[in-house]
Structure formats: C-alpha cells, structure tokens
Amino acid sequence: xxxxxxxxxxxxxxxxxxxxxxxxxxxxxxxxxxxxxxxxxxxxxxxxxxxxxxxxxxxxxxxxxxxxxxxxxxxxxxxxxxxxxxxxxxxxxxxxxxxxxxxxxxxxxxxxxxxxxxxxxxxxxxxxxxxxxxxxxxxxxxxxxxxxxxxxxxxxxxxxxxxxxxxxxxxxxxxxxxxxxxxxxxxxxxxxxxxxxxxxxxxxxxxxxxxxxxxxxxxxxxxxxxxxxxxxxxxxxxxxxxxxxxxxxxxxxxxxxxxxxxxxxxxxxxxxxxxxxxxxxxxxxxxxxxxxxxxxxxxxxxxxxxxxxxxxxxxxxxxxxxxxxxxxxxxxxxxxxxxxxxxxxxxxxxxxxxxxxxxxxxxxxxxxxxxxxxxxxxxxxxxxxxxxxxxxxxxxxxxxxxxxxxxxxxxxxxxxxxxxxxxxxxxxxxxxxxxxxxxxxxxxxxxxxxxxxxxxxxxxxxxxxxxxxxxxxxxxxxxxxxxxxxxxxxxxxxxxxxxxxxxxxxxxxxxxxxxxxxxxxxxxxxxxxxxxxxxxxxxxxxxxxxxxxxxxxxxxxxxxxxxxxxxxxxxxxxxxxxxxxxxxxxxxxxxxxxxxxxxxxxxxxxxxxxxxxxxxxxxxxxxxxxxxxxxxxxxxxxxxxxxxxxxxxxxxxxxxxxxxxxxxxxxxxxxxxxxxxxxxxxxxxxxxxxxxxxxxxxxxxxxxxxxxxxxxxxxxxxxxxxxxxxxxxxxxxxxxxxxxxxxxxx
Numbered sequence: 001x002x003x004x005x006x007x008x009x010x011x012x013x014x015x016x017x018x019x020x021x022x023x024x025x026x027x028x029x030x031x032x033x034x035x036x037x038x039x040x041x042x043x044x045x046x047x048x049x050x051x052x053x054x055x056x057x058x059x060x061x062x063x064x065x066x067x068x069x070x071x072x073x074x075x076x077x078x079x080x081x082x083x084x085x086x087x088x089x090x091x092x093x094x095x096x097x098x099x100x101x102x103x104x105x106x107x108x109x110x111x112x113x114x115x116x117x118x119x120x121x122x123x124x125x126x127x128x129x130x131x132x133x134x135x136x137x138x139x140x141x142x143x144x145x146x147x148x149x150x151x152x153x154x155x156x157x158x159x160x161x162x163x164x165x166x167x168x169x170x171x172x173x174x175x176x177x178x179x180x181x182x183x184x185x186x187x188x189x190x191x192x193x194x195x196x197x198x199x200x201x202x203x204x205x206x207x208x209x210x211x212x213x214x215x216x217x218x219x220x221x222x223x224x225x226x227x228x229x230x231x232x233x234x235x236x237x238x239x240x241x242x243x244x245x246x247x248x249x250x251x252x253x254x255x256x257x258x259x260x261x262x263x264x265x266x267x268x269x270x271x272x273x274x275x276x277x278x279x280x281x282x283x284x285x286x287x288x289x290x291x292x293x294x295x296x297x298x299x300x301x302x303x304x305x306x307x308x309x310x311x312x313x314x315x316x317x318x319x320x321x322x323x324x325x326x327x328x329x330x331x332x333x334x335x336x337x338x339x340x341x342x343x344x345x346x347x348x349x350x351x352x353x354x355x356x357x358x359x360x361x362x363x364x365x366x367x368x369x370x371x372x373x374x375x376x377x378x379x380x381x382x383x384x385x386x387x388x389x390x391x392x393x394x395x396x397x398x399x400x401x402x403x404x405x406x407x408x409x410x411x412x413x414x415x416x417x418x419x420x421x422x423x424x425x426x427x428x429x430x431x432x433x434x435x436x437x438x439x440x441x442x443x444x445x446x447x448x449x450x451x452x453x454x455x456x457x458x459x460x461x462x463x464x465x466x467x468x469x470x471x472x473x474x475x476x477x478x479x480x481x482x483x484x485x486x487x488x489x490x491x492x493x494x495x496x497x498x499x500x501x502x503x504x505x506x507x508x509x510x511x512x513x514x515x516x517x518x519x520x521x522x523x524x525x526x527x528x529x530x531x532x533x534x535x536x537x538x539x540x541x542x543x544x545x546x547x548x549x550x551x552x553x554x555x556x557x558x559x560x561x562x563x564x565x566x567x568x569x570x571x572x573x574x575x576x577x578x579x580x581x582x583x584x585x586x587x588x589x590x591x592x593x594x595x596x597x598x599x600x601x602x603x604x605x606x607x608x609x610x611x612x613x614x615x616x617x618x619x620x621x622x623x624x625x626x627x628x629x630x631x632x633x634x635x636x637x638x639x640x641x642x643x644x645x646x647x648x649x650x651x652x653x654x655x656x657x658x659x660x661x662x663x664x665x666x667x668x669x670x671x672x673x674x675x676x677x678x679x680x681x682x683x684x685x686x687x688x689x690x691x692x693x694x695x696x697x698x699x700x701x702x703x704x705x706x707x708x709x710x711x712x713x714x715x716x717x718x719x720x721x722x723x724x725x726x727x728x729x730x731x732x733x734x735x736x737x738x739x740x741x742x743x744x745x746x
Contacts, residue, residue, distance in 0.1 A: 034061035039072040041173075042182050044165040047189055051196060059100070066093050069186070076179060085183045092190035096197055103201040111136040111209040117219035122230035123298045123305075124237070126223045130380065133216045134373070140209045147202040150195070157195045161188040224387055229305035237302070241295045248288045255281040268346075276339065276360050279332055283367035286328055290374035293321055297381040304385075304392050322378055329371050336364050428494025438489050445485040449478050471536055475553070517573070521556045524572035528553055534575060534582060539651045541581040546570060588651045589622050594664040597640030599678040604633055604641070610675050611645045614667035620660065622648040640680045 034057070035046045053061060073086050115132040118125055165188075168181040255278060340361055347353045418433035456470040528534055534550055540560070541547045548562035557569040583590060598607050608631040615621050615629045623629055627648040635642040645668070649660055672679060 034064055036064055036068050037186070039069070039182055039186070042168065042185055044161075044168075044185070047193060050193055051200075055100070062093065062096060069093075073183075082180055082183055085180070085187065089183065089187050089190060092187065092194060096190070096194045099194060099197045099201060103197075103204065106201065106205050107208070111139055111212050112216050115216065117216075117223060120226050120228050121223050122228055122233045123302045124230070124233045126220070126227060126384075127294075127298060127381075129216075129223060130220055130384075131377075133213065133220060134377065134380075136209075136213060136216065138373075140206070140213055143202060143206055143209065147199070147206055150199045150202055154192075154195055154199060157188075157192045161185075161192050164188040224384055225391065227301070227305055227388060229302060234299065234302050237295050237299050241292060241299070244288050244292045244295065248285060248292070251281055251285045251288065255285070272339070272343070272357075273360075276364065279335060279339075279364050280367065282328065282332060283364060283371060286325055286371050287367065287374060289321065290325060290371065290378055293318070293378050294374070294381055297378070297385050301381075301385050301388050304388050322375055325371065325375055329368055329375070332364070333368055336361060336368070425493050430493060434492060438492055441485060441488055441492070445481050449481055452477055467536070471553075472532060517571075521572045524576040525554060525556060525558075527576055528558070528572055533585070534558070534580070538585065539583040539588075541583070542570065542574060543579040544574065583651045589627065589648050590651055591627075591646060591648050592660055594645040594647070594661055594668070595634075595642065596645065596665070596668055597637060597642045597679065598672070599640060599680040602641065602677055606675065607631065607641075607643060607677060610671045610677060611643065611668060614671040615645060615647050615664065617667050618647075618663050620649045620663070622650045639682050 034053075035043075035049065037043060037046045050058065050061070069089065073089075076082055076086070112132060115129060115136070116125075117129055121129075164181070164185045168178075168185045171178045171181045343354070343357045343361075347357065418436065419431050421429040421431055422435070423430050453474050456474050460467050460470045534540060534553065536550050536553060538550050539548070540550060546560060546562070546568055548560040548568065550558060551561050551567070552559040553572075557571050558575065560568045560570055562568065596611075611631045612629055621629065629648070630646040632644040632646060633641060634644050645664060647664065669679075
C-alpha cells in the first residue's frame, strides 16, 4: 500500500508545472510605439499614452515629436505671422525637459536634512530631533498643498485643450486660420503634458518624503524608549525656564505701558499702531507661555527617568493652557482681520502707507503661525510624557493619573461654566453658579419644611401633641422658612436687605390702595392660626350659607369641602368679620330635633317606643348616661299629635346637617309601618255660605239662584238642604271627607 504522504508529494510535483504556466505571461509584452502627430491633420488624442510610458520612453517620444514639429514648422509660410507662437511651442519642449531635471534634483533633497537620531539620548536630544521632524512635516504639508493645487491646474489645462480642439474642428483646412489653430492645439497639448510631468514630480516627491517621515517617526519612538536621565539637561532646562519666566514678566510690563498709551492720544493712526503693538505683545506672551510649558514637560520626562529619586512622580498634564492658547490665537486672528479691513478703508489707494501697515500685520501673522506650531509641539510633548510615564510606572497607574487629570479638567470646565455671566441685577452679575445656589437654597428650605412636617406628624401619632397644634405650628414655621429663604435669595442676587424697609413702605402704600383685601385676608389667616377658633376637620356653617368641613387653612383663604365633595375657597376675612357656626369646636356631639306627627287615638307610649327603636338603628346616634335619646309630645295639632325625637349625634360621623333628618325620618317611617301607627293627613272643616239679592231688588226683580263658585273642592251643585241664607254647617268635619292623596277641601 502506497503511503499517504507519498501520494501528496506526487500531486504537488504534478501541479507545479501548471502553476508555473499559469504565472507566465501568455505572450510577449507589448512593445511601446510612440504616436507621432500628423500636423497636417492633428489628432486630439495622440498623447493619451503619455502617462503610461516610462521615463526613457517619454524622453524618446518627446524627441521624435520635437523633430516632426520642427520639420513641419519650418514649412509654415512666412506670411502666416506665427513666429511667436512657434517660439512658445519650442519653449514648452524645453520646459518639459527642465521639469525632468528638477525632478532629478529634488530626488537628492530630503525632507529631513542632517537630522540625527542618536542612541541612548537624553530629553534635549530627543527634543532637537522632534523639532527637526516637525519642520520636515511642515515642508511635507506645503508640498502636499502644492500638489492639491496642481489637481486644479490639470483640470484647467484639460479644459483649455478641449476649447482649442473644438476651434480646430470648426476650422476648414482650406481656411487661412487652420495652421494657426493647429499650432494653438499643439501648444495646449504640450502645456498639458508639462503640467502632468510637474504633477508626477510632486507625487513622487510626496511619496519619498512620506516614507522618510515615517522612518523618522519610528526613530523618534525608538528614542523615547531609550531615553536616559541627564542632570546636565535638567540644569539647562531649569535655566531656560527661568529666562522664559523673566521674559514673560517683561512682556507683561510692556503690555501694561502700551495699554496706558492707547488712551493718551486722539490720533487714530497712533492708536492703531499701539493696538497692533498690543497684539504683538499678546502673541509673544503666548509664545513664551507655550515655550515654558514645553520646558516643564521635558523636565517632567527627565524626572521620570531619574532612577535615583525614590519619590513617586506625577504626570504634568494641563489641557487648559492648550485650550486657552487656541482660543486666544483665534481671537487675535479675528482682531487682525478686523484691523486689516480697517486699514484698507483708511488708506485706500496709497501704496506706500499700505506697505507700511502690512509689514506690521505680517509680523503679527507670523507670530500666530509660530503659536500654532508651539501648540502642536506641546501636544506631542504631552503624548511623549504619557508614553514615558507608562513605560516607567505601568499602564494601570497611568490610567489612574489620566482619570484624575480628566476629573480635574471636568471640574475646571464646570467652574468656568458656572462662572459664566448670564445677566445682571443692580449691576450684580448673575451666573449659573448663583442660580444653582439659589436652587439648592430652595431645595434645602423645602426639605426642612418636609422634615418638620414629618416630625410633627410623628409627635401626633405618639400622642405628644394634638393634630391641630401640629398643623398650626407647621404652618407658622413654614411661613418663617419661606421668609428666610426669600431674604437669602435677595442677598445672593446682590440686593441690599437694609433697603427692605423702603420696600415695606411701598408695600404699605400698595396695601392701602389696591391690596387691602389681600392684606386683610393675610392678617385674618394669622389670627385663625394663632387663636384657633377653627381647625382642620371642623364642621362649620358660614353666614353666607357655605356648609362643610375645613380641609386646609392658609394665610389667604380656607378650603372647605361640602357634602357634595365640592371644594370652596373662602377668604379668611369672612371667618373673622362674619358669623361662623362651628359644630365641632370643643365637642363634636350635638343634639337635633326631629319633628313628626301621629293620628289622634294612638298610644303615646307605643309612639315613644317606636321612635326610640328607630333612633337606635341610625349609626350616628350617640347615647350615654348623660345624653340619652328622648321623645317629647310637643303639641296637639289640628289633625295629629305632634312629637319631637330628641337625639344626640356625632358630627364627625356625618357630612352635613341635612342628611341627619333624612336618616331619622326614614327609620321612623319604617318603624311606624311595622307597628301600624298611622301618620294622619291634615283635616279642614269648610263652612259653605249662600247669599241672595238685596230686599229692595227682591220686590221688583226676581232673583235667580247664584252660580256655584269655581275653585271649591267637592261637588259642583249647591246642597239641597240649604236654608234661606244658604248656610250649612259641616259639624265636626264629617263632611270634609278624606281622599287617598290628602285631605279633601270644600
């Protein structure tokens, strides 16, 4: 049996020729054959293979095209007057060759000339190499900007070429201008080829410089890993730091003097010069601060490398400087733009004056450019410090330091935001911090009020105080808290609290005119809270007819809930100046009288027992040895014996007075029906009187009987047994009769 590995090896040997054949080209490479333009019938696209050709092929192609051009241009008639255009075409040939020469020269120029990356460097050596790489990056950025502008030039050149080709196509060969149009098209084609060569040169240079910068950055990273502590570097950095501090102080003094000079003259030109000088001082001061920051970072890195120092090192991070520097730089740039436009408006067409001012502006603009470079340097130095710190102290400690730094930055940002001025009250600036403090004061006052309410309710639950006393005390303390909070807020916004007497005087005038009712209600509310003639939960009846329970007592009004569950806000002055019936002031138990009647002939003792039994079934009935339910016979009515059911009820168990009578009447009716006690209808005795004509009229005129009066209850006709005067006596009321719905009337 053949081993498996041997079969695999044989398969590989069989596949190798096929793989080799697949990688080989199917035929010979296509030979380059340059297209030589026919100037008698110039083609618009003879040059399209130019970007794909090699440098040697393009050089050979250009030579052959130039030879064909010279042969054709020599045959141009002299009367065509195209000498200048022919010379311009010849210059384009020379320009393409000069571009090639410039490219060869640029290949010898590096983006980082004479930059050293020593082994085991100190921080100063690393800083020097970093500065050289930064300058190389600036040159690379400039070349990249030039290349981006070249894209626009290529597009414009191609557009001009299209215009010339269209003009050539519109010209007939027999026309006199055909030769000139041919020369113009060929010139545009050569110009386009030259721009393409310049673009190719820039792209090759960018690629070479980018590779060189990549290597340089790798070397800088290697230097960071190999950094060594240097006591000499520490001394130099400390000395440079001292110099920068002194320069900064000197600039501050000069800037202060210049600021004073601005207001000492009324000459606009002198004022403008001083303002530009102030801008220069600001730029220089900003440069010094950034240089000082760079030295601080280098010193911090050097301290991290000192193994002999056993102290724990901290990160030197400060994003505030970079952020402030960028803000100041942007502000100065805007100021410079404003000054430039101002000078243009002043000077106008005066070239000499414009040159003078523009030199000063260029100085400021150059300083702003250096400030931008220094900001980038500080950012790189901070990143380098983080790298060294992490290498020396470890990743975890670095993360902790950065977190603390971010927290400090957050605090600083919040502090700056909190101190931002929103508006002013009496020339006192109001910031977000002030508003936040006011909100905290209000929340603290609300918390104190809630806490007092909770404490007082707890005292009520433990029977250490009454509910009404607790409510009154909480109300008074709540008003005091509101007053104190109001005074504190007035003090925080900068108002003089000693002037509150003036405010009180103004309020007194206002109270005397337009706020009399409000003030009256306020004073009445204070009286109610202190004297406590009314308490929450009392059942009251006002002179105005409002009846219900008190739910809340405030300084302006009192809320009463009626039996229909309707809340009514009653001004406090009505409780002080009007009559108020408090059914539950001291004792909620009160007595009511329920009047009812029974038919004559009913046993009074049975009536009393029925009424007592009915009263016991009503749940609000209150009875004890002092307050008992009683039944009184109060009157002998026309048709009934009148009784009173006198009962004691608990007012806290009912919602209104009207409900009680209804409850007892229902129970009385039910009890009387069960016992067969009759509740009579009202009975009336009617005396019906008839009358005739006067005696004098009776002698001469017969008298007809009068018609019956309408509206009399009973029969329609007169009674048959009436006498001469028509009088009829009903006796004891037997003629009255009783209907099913009530007493009958005649």
